[in-house]
Amino acid sequence: MVQHDLSATGGERASAVRTCVGCRQRTLAAELLRVVARESESSGFAVVPDPRRRLSGRGAWLHPTPECLGLAVRRRAFGRALRVTGHPDTAALDQLVGSTEQ
Numbered sequence: 001m002v003q004h005d006l007s008a009t010g011g012e013r014a015s016a017v018r019t020c021v022g023c024r025q026r027t028l029a030a031e032l033l034r035v036v037a038r039e040s041e042s043s044g045f046a047v048v049p050d051p052r053r054r055l056s057g058r059g060a061w062l063h064p065t066p067e068c069l070g071l072a073v074r075r076r077a078f079g080r081a082l083r084v085t086g087h088p089d090t091a092a093l094d095q096l097v098g099s100t101e102q
Contacts, residue, residue: 018061021077022068029078032061035093037082047078049096058082062093069097 016029033049036057040046050059060081062068069090072078078088 017033020063020068021060021081022062022065022070022072022075025063027063029061031063033064033096034059035062035078035082036060037078037084037088043086044086045082046092047082047088047090048092063096066097069093 002049015028018029018032019026020032030100033051034053035047036050036055037045038048038055040099047060048055052061058081062072073090076087078084078090079086082088
């Protein structure tokens with residue numbers, strides 16, 4: 001179900017609202033980074049950023065901050081949100097966001 005933020009003037013749809021898998025806060029999709037799971041040769045799945053929001057497959061949304069990335073990794077939220085088994089590799093996100101947590 002797509003949820004939209006209604007503007008105060010006229011009730012028109014302004015933009016989509018999504019939930020961050022790290023902190024679980026709902027915010028505008030424009031403020032979040034979309035991520036998708038891709039199969040990797042060695043470790044099963046890797047979580048990769050989709051800044052243009054064009055990659056196929058199920059996506060998850062994340063604030064592009066080290067805090068939210070760390071929370072999502074600790075809670076193992078990527079596996080549930082992206083519906084993949086195992087512990088997906090988040091090295092690409094660590095590099096993009098600048099996190100030091102694994």
